Amino acid sequence: MSREKRIGEVVLDLQHISLAFGGVKALTDISFNVREHEIRAIIGPNGAGKSSMLNVINGVYTPQQGAIEFQGKSFAKMNPRRAAEMGIARTFQNLALFKGMSVLDNIMTGRNLRMKSGILAQAFRWGPAEREETAHREVVENIIDFLEIQAFRKTPVGRLPYGLQKRVDLGRALAMEPRMLLLDEPMAGMNVEEKQDMCRFILDVNDEFGTTIVLIEHDMGVVMDISDRVVVLDYGKKIGDGEPDNVRNNEDVIRAYLGVSH
Amino acid sequence: MAFFLETLFGGLMSGMLYALIGLGFVLIFKASGVFNFAQGAMVLLAALCMARFSVWIPAWFGFESKFLANLLAMIVTGAMMVVVAWAIERVVLRHLVNQELTTLLMATLGISYFLDGAGQIMFGSAVYAIDVGMPKDPMFLFEGMFEGGVLVNAEDMIAAAVAAALVGALALFFQYTATGRALRAVADDHQAAQSIGIPLNRIWIIVWAVAGLVALVAGIIWGSKLGVQFTLSTVALRALPVVILGGLTSVPGAIIGGLIIGVGEKLSEVYIGPMVGGGIEVWFAYVLALVFLLFRPQGLFGEKIIDRV
Numbered sequence: 001m002s003r004e005k006r007i008g009e010v011v012l013d014l015q016h017i018s019l020a021f022g023g024v025k026a027l028t029d030i031s032f033n034v035r036e037h038e039i040r041a042i043i044g045p046n047g048a049g050k051s052s053m054l055n056v057i058n059g060v061y062t063p064q065q066g067a068i069e070f071q072g073k074s075f076a077k078m079n080p081r082r083a084a085e086m087g088i089a090r091t092f093q094n095l096a097l098f099k100g101m102s103v104l105d106n107i108m109t110g111r112n113l114r115m116k117s118g119i120l121a122q123a124f125r126w127g128p129a130e131r132e133e134t135a136h137r138e139v140v141e142n143i144i145d146f147l148e149i150q151a152f153r154k155t156p157v158g159r160l161p162y163g164l165q166k167r168v169d170l171g172r173a174l175a176m177e178p179r180m181l182l183l184d185e186p187m188a189g190m191n192v193e194e195k196q197d198m199c200r201f202i203l204d205v206n207d208e209f210g211t212t213i214v215l216i217e218h219d220m221g222v223v224m225d226i227s228d229r230v231v232v233l234d235y236g237k238k239i240g241d242g243e244p245d246n247v248r249n250n251e252d253v254i255r256a257y258l259g260v261s262h
Numbered sequence: 263m264a265f266f267l268e269t270l271f272g273g274l275m276s277g278m279l280y281a282l283i284g285l286g287f288v289l290i291f292k293a294s295g296v297f298n299f300a301q302g303a304m305v306l307l308a309a310l311c312m313a314r315f316s317v318w319i320p321a322w323f324g325f326e327s328k329f330l331a332n333l334l335a336m337i338v339t340g341a342m343m344v345v346v347a348w349a350i351e352r353v354v355l356r357h358l359v360n361q362e363l364t365t366l367l368m369a370t371l372g373i374s375y376f377l378d379g380a381g382q383i384m385f386g387s388a389v390y391a392i393d394v395g396m397p398k399d400p401m402f403l404f405e406g407m408f409e410g411g412v413l414v415n416a417e418d419m420i421a422a423a424v425a426a427a428l429v430g431a432l433a434l435f436f437q438y439t440a441t442g443r444a445l446r447a448v449a450d451d452h453q454a455a456q457s458i459g460i461p462l463n464r465i466w467i468i469v470w471a472v473a474g475l476v477a478l479v480a481g482i483i484w485g486s487k488l489g490v491q492f493t494l495s496t497v498a499l500r501a502l503p504v505v506i507l508g509g510l511t512s513v514p515g516a517i518i519g520g521l522i523i524g525v526g527e528k529l530s531e532v533y534i535g536p537m538v539g540g541g542i543e544v545w546f547a548y549v550l551a552l553v554f555l556l557f558r559p560q561g562l563f564g565e566k567i568i569d570r571v
Contacts, residue, residue, distance in 0.1 A: 058457060060453070060456075060457075080453075080456035080457050080459075081456060081459055081461060083457075084456075084457060084458055084459030085459055089457070089458070090457050092453075092454065092457075096451045096453055096454035096457075097450075097451070097454065098446065098447045098450035098451060098454070098455075099450055100446070100450060100511070101443070101446055101447070101450065105443055105446070106447075108440075108443060109443055109444060109447045109455070109458055109460065110458050111440075112440065112443075112444055112447075112458060112459060112460050113458070113459035115440045122439035122440055122441055122442075133440065172454075172458060173458070175458075176458060176459070
């Protein structure tokens with residue numbers, strides 16, 4: 001089945017989002033949507049408002065204007081917990097892993113929302129709590145296999161090289177079995193080989209689990225290769241939106257990225 | 263030899279009590295990355311509440327049983343510490359999510375003054391006694407080995423056993439349960455913890471409530487030894503070197519640190535004290551902590567601070 005055929009209805013619709021911090025306008029009147037199963041990229045130069053956009057979707061920031069519609073439900077504001085409950089997971093630009101904890105524990109925390117047994121049951125290791133823990137552990141082991149980090153299971157993540165930490169960050173998000181995955185510069189600071197690995201993981205997640213992916217990326221080459229549609233931001237405004245080829249030839253986009261001869 | 267052992271035991275016992283207070287610090291530090299200045303105030307509040315209710319309750323309901331009175335007072339105080347934890351989350355912590363750690367630190371200082379004051383307004387500022395019926399008689403151990411045996415306080419033995427059990431249980435809880443994992447996660451990174459749906463508010467209530475219950479146990483033991491009075495609040499500061507030594511993030515560290523300091527204090531007082539005119543007990547712990555801060559800032563068992571450059 002070709003990729004185009006899998007892409008479904010609109011799952012996330014952002015309407016006229018404006019966000020300001022005091023007098024600084026981070027985002028101005030931005031609208032775009034994300035379809036089921038697609039890989040949607042948000043690109044733009046430094047300070048264009050890409051991360052702010054992701055933080056709005058994830059509920060960290062509340063926009064002053066605009067509405068967010070996720071799976072047909074409309075929100076004036078999100079909050080991170082509700083976003084997580086609705087199946088939105090994310091990774092972070094500047095790694096926000098639990099540094100002192102092992103790789104396994106880090107990824108296990110991603111199962112938190114799915115754990116049902118109470119605090120006392122856990123403390124006394126009653127049967128159901130024990131079985132639940134084992135079941136979650138199995139899911140997590142699958143993710144560890146998938147990301148090829150078996151050898152580092154027990155290592156505190158603070159000791160891992162950067163590229164592997166990025167994988168753990170992705171693993172933690174995957175453990176939530178999200179419907180939508182927000183990736184904040186998943187390839188920043190990586191070498192070519194690490195980037196290729198990460199691309200492969202992103203495409204595999206999208207293919208195998210059907211997860212919808214919204215990603216921010218600096219590396220234009222990577223973005224154009226793997227995404228279905230691209231939004232371009234510059235100074236908090238939307239200057240382009242469409243398929244990679246369209247965007248590549250868009251005058252405004254070229255100007256924003258390369259400057260223009262006068 | 264018998265005298266040495268006696269001093270050693272004395273040190274271990276008081277070390278256990280330091281550990282108990284240190285444990286409260288560690289719990290909150292682990293879950294919010296903040297050094298909780300209010301731990302001492304929580305110990306005082308719990309002890310005051312316990313002391314007063316164990317007298318009030320029999321008076322209100324007109325019964326004599328000491329055991330029942332203590333049990334009920336313990337339940338009331340436990341409930342109050344949970345309510346305090348809830349209130350602290352609701353009024354203070356909730357509004358400080360994702361703020362600088364210094365901000366949280368100052369907030370705990372404020373909480374400390376508030377609890378000190380509130381406790382004394384509610385329960386009065388006189389010196390009270392807590393009597394949970396711990397045996398006060400001295401015991402003699404190893405009578406076969408040494409002439410006259412080694413003198414040990416039965417009360418101290420029980421206190422030490424209670425503290426050890428509590429520490430063991432909490433260490434296991436943190437390491438091997440999903441909630442423990444969530445607590446550690448919150449300590450490391452608020453934002454990331456929220457993004458995977460860990461409810462920050464509930465975690466904070468749990469952790470402050472547990473710290474409150476540990477404070478209750480510490481309050482009962484200290485209170486029944488020394489009486490309940492305002493200085494109990496400053497006893498907590500003696501536990502500060504304990505957590506620096508053991509590592510702020512380590513539950514077992516709190517107990518080892520407590521023991522080292524307890525024993526160190528007593529032994530140095532007895533054996534080195536006479537050489538310098540005594541008084542070592544007062545500053546020994548702080549100097550030891552200072553040395554640790556210079557050479558091993560994460561403490562004996564703390565998580566090593568790893569910085570990538």
